[in-house]
Amino acid sequence: MFTGMSAFPLTPMNETGVDEVAFIRLLKRITSAKVNSIAVLGSTGSYVYLSREERFRITQLAVEHSEGIPIVIGISALRTRDVLYLADDAQKLGAHGVLLSPVSYQPLTDMEVYSLYDMVASSLSVPLCVYDNPTTTHFQFSDELHGKIAALQQVRSIKIPGVPKEIDAAKERVKQLRAYLPSDVTIGVSGDPYGAVGLNAGCDAWYSVLGGLYPEICMKIARAALAGQSELADNLSNRLAPLWQMFLKYGSLRVIATIAEMLGLTDTPNLPLPLQSLNGAARLELETMLPILDN
Template sequence: MPTQFKGLSAFPITPADPKGRVDTAAVEKLVGRLAAAKVDSIGLLGSTGTYAYLSRAERRRALDAALPVAGDVPVLVGVGALRTDEAVKLAQDAKAAGAAAGLLAAVSYTPLTEDEVYEHFVTVQRESGLPLCIYDNPGTTHFRFTPELVRRLSRHEGIVGVKSPSPEAPGGTAHLAALRAVVPEGFPLGYSGDWNVTEVLIAGGDAWFSVMGGLFPHTALALTRAAQGGDATEARALNARLEPLWALFRELSSLRVMYAAAGILGLTQAEPPRPILPLGESARARVAETLKALNLS
């Protein structure tokens, strides 16, 4: 199994100025921390990395900043775009920069059919030569990958994994079993959705694509290792301890909380891209209090 699709894949924010110019020094700092923590992979330009708000040129600048400091840690790169030809170019950029794989979401304005999404993925992979991970993110794209569509794509050489949102327990175990039944043996099945991921990792999910891990890799690694190492009691205890953070994620969005947390930690003072507004003073104070109480690392 490719190492980038097992264990902890940590997803940092992509600091940029109000005009959308990436702060490469901040990207290097964030990615360097993850590499030093020895995460299993780094998810650059994911949804937490606000890929949809950045131009192709700025995405490439982020790549060029991140890849050298990632060292031996595989980097997965978001290559989603509305148009297939644009996604091809983004995937070509990621391959040229040395990315291990691309994360491709079914980004759309007009709702897409399963056949359209299938052709989109096959074309991007074939024309770029970059291995692709299916990025199922229905909360953003309003398209959900069915087990049948995952089955079709998993048979295509170059489609090498899937990133699914973690359903609330006990739905995660059933979702994992449904996908396992249709994909080739060894095809990696990973999950996002930090506050629901523990049970699906315990059930055998291959990877945690983690928002929290983008700033607090050691804490995320501890939970991942416990869950995947068979210590369900420890994994559940660690997850329960993190409930104050999960509550903030659910209420305020993980993206806004991570931008606030990065500022509180002194890693960057960048704000989310407009029209997303940064947290107000009261909410930011709650984030600071939660981080202090949890003593994350």
Template structure:
């Protein structure tokens, strides 16, 4: 149910409070541009920085704006009891599915990770998307861990990090990943720089930072990749390369904030302190790249 382009909008803050109107514009814009799902409160959605009541408000506002597009909600937290509370709140507020990355101050064993997912799938039976984000959590999914988590009830798809490689290499990796998960579980990739190759190789989903703030460009890139329009893929990828480079170096949330601020979708600065925005040179490079892509 979460195949295609999944947009991860920023959760903008204003005066250290969630700016629900700006969030609503971002969610409605993504849904209106033709994305296949929207996910709030992921890494770009700064979920771990928000209090429980703030998270509930984000999901409720997004549910009002998303229309018929499926809505996922990130529910990650340090304690299992808090994850369960966020999951139950998200279900009550209108989420169609949950996104969960293991977050912990202490290093987690594989058994602890599996236990976390098992308890969530047992207590809140919404479709669940586990994902690996070792950059922010230091939790790496081995093949064995991915297989154990994907076998749990209600797991709908897995979100794995993209990696460099041509279509043949990514196809081989995708084929391997599909041997690890049940047939009904989708396999999708994050990492906007690798999206076109992953989709061309047959990945089910592109979990996208850019789609949360410039959804029309992301939808166009995905369509070109899936239909074999190599000229458009090459042109868009070349135009977006500077933005991809900044994404890799600075992280998606800073890039999303820079674009949203420059385009008047939010009032900046909009990130939760101590996180700050991009340096001016990176901000200018990202904006110029997106403007170039829109001219393709």
């Protein structure tokens, strides 16, 4: 389940609730493209902004509309108690795997993070992907800690925050981390600008934000890279360079949410306040670059 291209859809919402119709519309685009898995309620799915009840309902819809594609559910929360509830909900509803980041308010220690994964992993009957995203969690995993957590039962993948841009350095980074991991734990790259180079460098999976809205494009890149056609994968990714620049500047969530609004796939707005999609000059700039997303 934790190999190939995993699509991270938005959870379209406004201040009154989740837009279930739009969410199902996004799921259909994704399942039609026959992606390798769908990671619902990740950062792009604005998981931590939703109530337990809302997350329950979104999980239910995702499983119902999965068309046989594995569904991975983000179960992160500030409090271990809530993570355990969410893990339980996801499993009851038929999720195939879960994704867990060490979300924090008070900065966490290594021991606290290890204990969190230990408690959650030992409660699970489905596989878990460790979600390493220092931009949102402000927690820095060491490779040693990754290795310790990866040895826990049920842990089967690590979603890493990008790799070096240069292929040899990227290969070295993947090799370095892999040395700490059991052989059945995959490494998935995230940060879409690093998707192609990450796969070319030996990552097993690409956890993709763009894949949640443009799954066909991302499947092409992933298929090329995983078939050893690294130059083709690079070329396909490089075509999107202006978009990657926007991701790095404004955050991938705001950019993808804005495109979904522009395409009429969701209402405007579709993010939970205080988050806002792009406006003014940034929105106009993004609009001019939409043609690079036409196949």
